[in-house]
Amino acid sequence: MENKSTKVIGYWLSEKKTQKLNWTEFNFVCRKYGFELVKLDLSRDLEEQGPFTVILHKLTDIIALAIQGDPEAQAMISRVENYIKCHPEVAIIDPLESVRKLLDRYCSYSFIHDSGLEKANVFIPSFVELTSNDFEENLKTLRMAGVNFPFVCKPSVAHGSSNAHKLRMIFNEEGVKDCRPPCVAQSFVNHNAVLYKIYLVGDEHFLVERPSLKNFYPSDRGTIFFDSHDVSKADSTSSLSILDPDDRELSTIQPEASKLQQIVRVVRRKLGMSLMGIDVVIENGSGRYGIIDINAYPGYDGYPNFFQSLMNLILEMINQHNCDLISPGDDSGFDTGDSSDEKKKQSAATEDSWFNC
Numbered sequence: 370m371e372n373k374s375t376k377v378i379g380y381w382l383s384e385k386k387t388q389k390l391n392w393t394e395f396n397f398v399c400r401k402y403g404f405e406l407v408k409l410d411l412s413r414d415l416e417e418q419g420p421f422t423v424i425l426h427k428l429t430d431i432i433a434l435a436i437q438g439d440p441e442a443q444a445m446i447s448r449v450e451n452y453i454k455c456h457p458e459v460a461i462i463d464p465l466e467s468v469r470k471l472l473d474r475y476c477s478y479s480f481i482h483d484s485g486l487e488k489a490n491v492f493i494p495s496f497v498e499l500t501s502n503d504f505e506e507n508l509k510t511l512r513m514a515g516v517n518f519p520f521v522c523k524p525s526v527a528h529g530s531s532n533a534h535k536l537r538m539i540f541n542e543e544g545v546k547d548c549r550p551p552c553v554a555q556s557f558v559n560h561n562a563v564l565y566k567i568y569l570v571g572d573e574h575f576l577v578e579r580p581s582l583k584n585f586y587p588s589d590r591g592t593i594f595f596d597s598h599d600v601s602k603a604d605s606t607s608s609l610s611i612l613d614p615d616d617r618e619l620s621t622i623q624p625e626a627s628k629l630q631q632i633v634r635v636v637r638r639k640l641g642m643s644l645m646g647i648d649v650v651i652e653n654g655s656g657r658y659g660i661i662d663i664n665a666y667p668g669y670d671g672y673p674n675f676f677q678s679l680m681n682l683i684l685e686m687i688n689q690h691n692c693d694l695i696s697p698g699d700d701s702g703f704d705t706g707d708s709s710d711e712k713k714k715q716s717a718a719t720e721d722s723w724f725n726c
């Protein structure tokens with residue numbers, strides 16, 4: 370551990386996120402480890418703000434705006450990308466191309482769907498993207514993809530505005546007119562209103578249990594419009610989470626640590642990201658593990674000693690990045706299985722990103 374501030378963490382988080390995480394506390398941890406913490410000013414060239422040892426960010430909202438054509442957001446993202454391109458010596462948490470994938474629900478589901486997790490009793494509930502406003506065409510698309518009633522209709526863009534979290538439960542063909550393309554329709558999996566959030570910080574993960582939607586069955590009822598943030602936060606008390614009397618007798622299956630470990634390993638390898646939240650439900654009856662959402666740099670509410678874990682990750686990333694720079698392609702002396710192969714994960718993510726989505 371050094372006392373002198375020689376290493377710089379350049380970071381960008383929204384004001385809301387810094388307040389939520391109580392970010393000033395992280396300053397103390399940084400100082401203890403000899404790091405200076407500098408917030409990136411995305412309205413200016415980053416060259417004059419550096420040099421940085423590592424860049425840590427949650428740029429989801431700005432990337433989403435840039436994709437939608439906002440010129441200011443595009444300029445900000447270009448500044449970050451140019452800096453990264455000109456400074457291969459700087460470690461990045463997390464690669465922007467992986468974050469882009471998570472911004473698109475269809476893309477992230479497809480990506481994990483093709484990961485081989487099915488063999489381990491883990492699945493992505495059947496899903497399809499709806500891009501048309503034509504009712505008949507949408508019915509056909511849903512049928513062809515095997516999306517059953519009831520299904521959840523989610524905006525295709527997963528972050529970036531409050532609209533991203535306005536979801537709909539569709540119970541029958543009549544309800545399909547309530548879908549607002551572009552959106553992803555995903556078969557609803559009954560899971561006794563228990564959601565498991567796996568929070569990842571590099572190789573560490575921690576599981577928290579959250580309220581979730583109650584069991585639903587096909588019916589002639591009208592569409593339910595809801596905001597995901599009202600349902601599955603730690604303090605949510607939505608009436609949509611209260612099990613019907615007949616369902617209270619159903620047994621709830623507890624998650625197995627080894628299964629969660631497997632999910633973490635595969636998703637991490639596929640996406641090449643270190644800061645993620647994976648939302649899992651366990652299907653009533655079958656006991657299959659359904660991945661229903663993956664979030665970039667989530668809230669980590671309930672994660673013990675998050676800032677120390679974040680610092681451990683930063684140290685590991687810098688170390689690994691330096692090793693990769695010295696001997697690219699040869700990490701034999703440092704590889705400890707899944708745990709330290711960051712460079713490979715990042716380049717796998719880069720290669721896959723342009724081909725799979």
Ligand SMILES: Nc1ncnc2c1ncn2[C@@H]1O[C@H](COP(=O)(O)OP(=O)(O)OP(=O)(O)O)[C@@H](O)[C@H]1O
Pocket residue numbers: 494521523527533534535536555556557558559560564580581582597598600601648650661662664
């Ligand atoms: N396929 C599904 N089967 C069962 N429940 C689901 C499914 N998809 C979503 N849900 C329910 O809806 C909630 C919100 O869904 P989802 O996580 O996809 O939305 P989100 O806006 O991305 O949420 P977050 O705030 O976690 O990012 C989940 O917590 C869960 O209760």
Ligand SMILES: O=P(O)(O)O[C@H]1[C@H](O)[C@@H](O)[C@H](OP(=O)(O)O)[C@@H](OP(=O)(O)O)[C@H]1O
Pocket residue numbers: 385386389427429430527528529530533566601602646664666667668669670
């Ligand atoms: O920690 P959990 O409960 O998983 O919640 C996260 C949500 O799942 C994300 O959707 C939030 O991200 P956005 O607000 O960027 O969409 C994310 O927002 P944040 O960046 O403000 O923390 C979290 O609220």
Ligand SMILES: [Mg+2]
Pocket residue numbers: 527662663664
């Ligand atoms: Mg989400």
